[in-house]
Amino acid sequence: MxxxxxxxxxxxxxxxxxxxxxxxxxxIGYPGMDEVxxxxxxxxxxxxxxHAPSGHSGSSKTxxxxxxxxxxxxxxxxxxxxxxxxxxSGFPLAPKLSVTAFHGGQGFSVTPDRVDINVDxxxxxxxxxxxxxxxxxxxxxxxxxxLPAPAPTEVTPVAAWPPFRLTEDxxxxxxxxxxxxxxxLMVRAKTAGPSNIGNLLAGEGIAATAGFGVPYEGLHxxxxxxxxxxxxxxxxxxxxxxxxxxxx
Numbered sequence: 001m002x003x004x005x006x007x008x009x010x011x012x013x014x015x016x017x018x019x020x021x022x023x024x025x026x027x028i029g030y031p032g033m034d035e036v037x038x039x040x041x042x043x044x045x046x047x048x049x050x051h052a053p054s055g056h057s058g059s060s061k062t063x064x065x066x067x068x069x070x071x072x073x074x075x076x077x078x079x080x081x082x083x084x085x086x087x088x089s090g091f092p093l094a095p096k097l098s099v100t101a102f103h104g105g106q107g108f109s110v111t112p113d114r115v116d117i118n119v120d121x122x123x124x125x126x127x128x129x130x131x132x133x134x135x136x137x138x139x140x141x142x143x144x145x146x147l148p149a150p151a152p153t154e155v156t157p158v159a160a161w162p163p164f165r166l167t168e169d170x171x172x173x174x175x176x177x178x179x180x181x182x183x184x185l186m187v188r189a190k191t192a193g194p195s196n197i198g199n200l201l202a203g204e205g206i207a208a209t210a211g212f213g214v215p216y217e218g219l220h221x222x223x224x225x226x227x228x229x230x231x232x233x234x235x236x237x238x239x240x241x242x243x244x245x246x247x248x
Contacts, residue, residue, distance in 0.1 A: 008197055011197055011201070012200075025206065025207045025245075026198075028198060029234075030196075030210060031214055031226050033212070033234065034188070035211060036177050036188075036190065037190050037212070038166040039091070039163070039165030039166060040194065040198055041124055041191075041192070042123040042161045042162045042163035042199050043195045044159070045158050047116055047155075047158060048118075049154040050066050050070040050073060051153065052065050052111075052112075052113055055110070056109055056111070065112060066113055067112060067115055070102065070115035072147060076142055077099055077136065083095065083127055086126035091126070092191050093124060093193055095123055095126075095132070097132075098121075098122075099120075101116075102117050119136055122193065122194075133157065137155055161195055161200055163199070163202075164199055164208070171245065175241040175242075176238070176241045180212065190211070192210065196210045213226075213234050215227040
């Protein structure tokens with residue numbers, strides 16, 4: 001429930017229910033029969049409010065509006081230096097920063113006094129949520145120094161999930177990989193770029209896999225579809241993995 005919004009309301013409600021058994025591990029069924037997702041980048045997200053004097057577009061007085069200031073901040077963020085892959089950690093992906101929303105202004109004649117932007121930073125063991133926030137706040141400080149405004153730019157963090165990665169011999173990844181191989185499937189372990197509910201579970205100290213299931217096309221698209229004829233094969237793999245885990 002509430003998975004694709006990123007809110008994970010169902011999982012959060014379960015994990016805060018003191019009467020609910022605490023899971024030792026979780027296997028999350030996502031489509032894709034050629035890989036088992038054993039990890040993913042984490043994330044740090046924030047809403048940034050950029051302020052500026054309001055004005056009239058036809059006025060003889062030149063005003064640097066909030067849209068111009070916010071656009072400058074986007075450039076600063078887009079050109080911010082991020083580290084590459086940290087070979088020492090064994091985590092195969094580098095961090096990534098994206099500006100994903102830009103809201104402000106209306107009509108033609110008024111330059112707005114506020115613009116809100118959303119920033120999404122995908123984190124790794126070598127570049128965590130603290131590093132992400134430090135980088136964003138450095139860009140904000142540079143903006144405020146270059147383009148002073150009536151109010152300082154505000155950074156409001158809204159979410160932070162840690163990255164996670166299981167090795168191929170850690171459970172429940174090992175059981176799922178072994179069960180798929182026993183079923184004659186060619187599968188590989190994958191660390192995913194997008195975050196998923198496995199990150200939330202990792203923050204709770206719960207090991208999770210986040211991908212193995214039926215073949216698919218158009219994932220998350222309007223033409224998303226799955227090959228249901230392969231459901232028995234996917235079911236058999238999960239059944240064997242769960243029985244092996246319980247027997248062990």
